[in-house]
Amino acid sequence: MQLFLAPMEGVVDYQVRDLLSALGGLDGCVTEFIRVTDSSLPRRVFLRYAPEIEQHCLTPSGTPVKVQLLGGQPEPVARNAQRAVAAGATAIDLNFGCPAKTVNKSDGGACLLREPERVHAIVAAVRNALPDAVPVSAKIRLGFDDASRYLDNALAVYEAGANELTVHARTKRDGYRPPAYWDYIARIREAVAMPVIANGEIWSPEDFERCRAVTGCDRFMLGRGLLARPDLARAIKAQVAGEEYTPMPxxxxxxxxxxxxxxxxxxxxxxxxxxxxxxxxxxxxxxxxxxxxxxxxxxxxxxxxxxxxxxxxxxxxxx
Ligand SMILES: Cc1cc2nc3c(=O)[nH]c(=O)nc-3n(C[C@H](O)[C@H](O)[C@H](O)COP(=O)(O)O)c2cc1C
The missing domain is CATH 1.20.225 (Bacteriocin As-48; Chain A)
Structure with missing residues (x-):
């Protein structure tokens, strides 16, 4: 069972990844999204978002960090993925979930979920541009206005050759309002032959157990829950191991x-x-x-x- 720290722009920066991963229980982190337009980003941009690239993409306590890119056009995203890898990134994650108006207006994030063909083209371009040894993953919501194309988007990511998929179980329209619709994740997991990470509304070890039961996943991503309770990953791991756990005072x-x-x-x-x-x-x-x-x-x-x-x-x- 693996637990990941969610990317959170303006919140989960290098220092937060350092502190939270040092507490234990986390198997990986993802950087805040790096916006890609037409231009080729210089190394200093990757370094600013992901100082870990100078330390083999590990937090100081040794937790792997993926670099997340956000963009709407296959060629520039693929080109910048190559540049990120040349700068030291060891894994690339692609953001198809950002609900921000400014981001969606400039053709990035969750708005792409209205066009699974674009999602496929972006993931495929990145996958083809990078060596096999560099994992490519994607993070999606269930859709933009509604969840009618959730499976098309998940299949688009899978068929484009991604190595892993994170599903934040809400549409863009749902924003961050509870609940998260975990049952969709179960259906995605059954439809694709790649690891699926379940995400959304895990605030406690009890939520985790319910999410695990509904989704059948063995990988989970924790966002706001881990900020509200910094030792949440440790508490969940202790619960799974059947160990007693004293919460962080x-x-x-x-x-x-x-x-x-x-x-x-x-x-x-x-x-x-x-x-x-x-x-x-x-x-x-x-x-x-x-x-x-x-x-x-x-x-x-x-x-x-x-x-x-x-x-x-x-x-x-x-x-
Ligand atoms: C302030 C904030 C910033 C976020 N920034 C990103 C981001 O940069 N990339 C991304 O893929 N998701 C981003 N997300 C979404 C989270 O990664 C996660 O999917 C979402 O918070 C649901 O998980 P949770 O219920 O555990 O918080 C952000 C969420 C919040 C609240």
């Missing part, structure tokens, strides 16, 4: 958050650090509130702050 979560705050500062540069690092902490606290009531208190304390000294004081007090 708030104090440790808070220490991890503090590390994130400090690790992120060099990334944003001195001018922007106080604003952006603080925003990322506030954002993560919003997810954590779901599991830890203390996160709400902490959020109240810092919600209007920007100054690093104030954050440092709040972290000291909270830990």
């Amino acid at each position: 708030w104090r440790e979560v808070c220490q991890m958050l503090h590390r994130y705050y400090r690790m992120s500062q060099p990334h944003w540069g001195t001018k922007n650090a106080s604003k952006y690092c603080g925003n990322r902490i506030k954002q993560w606290l919003m997810y954590l509130q779901r599991q830890y009531p203390e996160a709400a208190t902490f959020f109240e304390q810092i919600k209007r702050e920007r100054e690093p000294a104030r954050f440092e004081a709040a972290f000291r007090q909270a830990a």
